[in-house]
């Protein structure tokens with residue numbers, strides 16, 4: 001990717017400015033006002049698991065910086081993303097710390113393990129758009145319905161960060177598509193990600209989908225997730241619409257993605273000849 005003017009022609013300065021404008025600070029969280037009585041064991045366990053799943057960005061960042069090193073624009077923005085994503089488990093673990101919960105370095109090390117990147121750059125960007133939207137919806141549910149007010153406030157900040165991350169990955173995906181040498185293949189990859197996310201989340205191999213796979217079955221956490229409406233169903237339509245806008249396709253949650261992917265197959269030889 002050639003960039004002639006790093007400040008004038010890249011997406012990064014605008015995204016950086018947006019991030020700076022809405023920056024929230026750890027020291028402004030009213031830690032002393034945590035209401036211990038409002039915290040159930042299920043909520044505590046859920047927050048611990050959410051914090052764990054947030055740790056994967058360390059590994060993801062390393063991969064972005066190596067696998068996509070030729071994209072100077074995106075990799076600069078990854079620095080902002082990594083900073084903000086590191087702050088998320090920091091805030092959640094601090095909340096738990098005030099409740100007497102401790103985690104050690106091994107917890108952090110284990111949390112950093114993440115599934116391998118997809119070979120497709122478009123697929124990676126779309127995976128991240130979706131996972132940020134799912135994360136944002138989860139935090140929005142926590143912000144709306146968690147019984148503990150300080151956690152609600154943290155969750156509100158995190159929901160905002162994740163929504164902005166989704167929007168940022170979106171603009172990088174759109175730019176990638178605009179400049180793509182193989183737009184049809186990229187659009188198919190995007191639909192494939194969307195299909196796999198909903199047909200079998202585990203196949204996409206993203207920490208957010210792994211999170212749901214791991215915890216929906218565990219009774220105390222599963223119950224808390226259900227009470228908070230912390231599930232995948234909520235943003236499905238919005239995700240389909242957004243990816244539809246990205247690909248210039250009419251998509252809603254009920255669309256047949258497999259049939260749609262077929263329409264994006266490269267034309268076969270017969271039709272090639274027919275055109276000449």
Ligand SMILES: [Fe+2]
Pocket residue numbers: 054084085088135162
């Ligand atoms: Fe996060």
Ligand SMILES: [Fe+2]
Pocket residue numbers: 085132135161162165
């Ligand atoms: Fe995020």
